[in-house]
Amino acid sequence: MSRVLVGVKRVIDYAVKIRVKPDHSGVVTDGVKHSMNPFCEIAVEEAVKLKEKKFIKEVVAVSCGPTQVTETIRTALAMGCDRGIHVEVSGKDYEAMGPLQISKIFAALAKKEEASLVILGKQAIDDDCNQTGQMTAALLDWPQGTFASEVTIDGEKVKVVREIDGGLETIKISMPAVLTADLRLNTPRYATLPNIMKAKKKKIATMKPADLGVDMVSRVEVLRVDEPPTRLAGVKVETVDDLVAKLKANGTI
Amino acid sequence: MANPLRREVRQLYKNLLYLGREYPQGADYFRERLNSAFMKNKDVTDPKEIRKLVDCGEAVIKELGTLYYLREYRAMKKRFYEEELLGLLNVGRPTD
Numbered sequence: 545m546s547r548v549l550v551g552v553k554r555v556i557d558y559a560v561k562i563r564v565k566p567d568h569s570g571v572v573t574d575g576v577k578h579s580m581n582p583f584c585e586i587a588v589e590e591a592v593k594l595k596e597k598k599f600i601k602e603v604v605a606v607s608c609g610p611t612q613v614t615e616t617i618r619t620a621l622a623m624g625c626d627r628g629i630h631v632e633v634s635g636k637d638y639e640a641m642g643p644l645q646i647s648k649i650f651a652a653l654a655k656k657e658e659a660s661l662v663i664l665g666k667q668a669i670d671d672d673c674n675q676t677g678q679m680t681a682a683l684l685d686w687p688q689g690t691f692a693s694e695v696t697i698d699g700e701k702v703k704v705v706r707e708i709d710g711g712l713e714t715i716k717i718s719m720p721a722v723l724t725a726d727l728r729l730n731t732p733r734y735a736t737l738p739n740i741m742k743a744k745k746k747k748i749a750t751m752k753p754a755d756l757g758v759d760m761v762s763r764v765e766v767l768r769v770d771e772p773p774t775r776l777a778g779v780k781v782e783t784v785d786d787l788v789a790k791l792k793a794n795g796t797i
Numbered sequence: 798m799a800n801p802l803r804r805e806v807r808q809l810y811k812n813l814l815y816l817g818r819e820y821p822q823g824a825d826y827f828r829e830r831l832n833s834a835f836m837k838n839k840d841v842t843d844p845k846e847i848r849k850l851v852d853c854g855e856a857v858i859k860e861l862g863t864l865y866y867l868r869e870y871r872a873m874k875k876r877f878y879e880e881e882l883l884g885l886l887n888v889g890r891p892t893d
Contacts, residue, residue: 731870
């Protein structure tokens, strides 16, 4: 038994109010609070739990981006990962970075590190792609257990209970495999100060996508970013007759 | 203040301060309350008393962790699982 790769993404904190840049080219990120993507937290927690149950020996936290993503890797280390890998991507490459480039990086790392499992969050709260896990599995030709709400390792196989429309689906897949974490998979532990201090001793290796033979060229161009339309205020009526009259006038009935 | 406990109390304060940065009502609000709570007990000398207070502080740390988790969980649930919530309320379902 072996090694698990966990992907963690640095995103704008979920509680922050997003503002679109005046030129509509993107959202404002300068000076805005960032933290680990909530679904990535769940992925890290699951990997650490598997290690605590002795199903795996080592958890490696991986993040792609500029220097700041090392903070996110440190949080993962504080949650219990053994070491980190920072894949350096910055500038235009970072702005254009998407699931395709990330999954290529993860596929290359999974092979290099001889991982038995790659665990990712099901999606990032900033781009809502929900593609990286699936693409990574496809590039590796590995089975995938996505939207996992329960993971059990049974020898060389993994039993995954998946959250799907209308209920739950249970599948059994062979390892090595890619899993993506859904909201109810577990309760991520909070990285307290003593754990952060202990994590400072853990190593974070740095590398570039080119070292893994990955080209970062994007096939997608963001044309424009707009705020969602403001919700119109509701209208209050006094009686049921008023309500019916309004709905008729509106053409709803 | 008894010497071995001095270190523990100081560590407790640092841990709480660190956690307080994410407090919903603001880090400053939290720090004020934290400081006054510690100052209120600054003259306690009985090690057993101090131990009890430290344990109280540890419990607060656990509670904060849970608070932060619940906030995040509820926000994610609201944002990504709207169909589920609507299903529970039987809203937006076609009536046959």
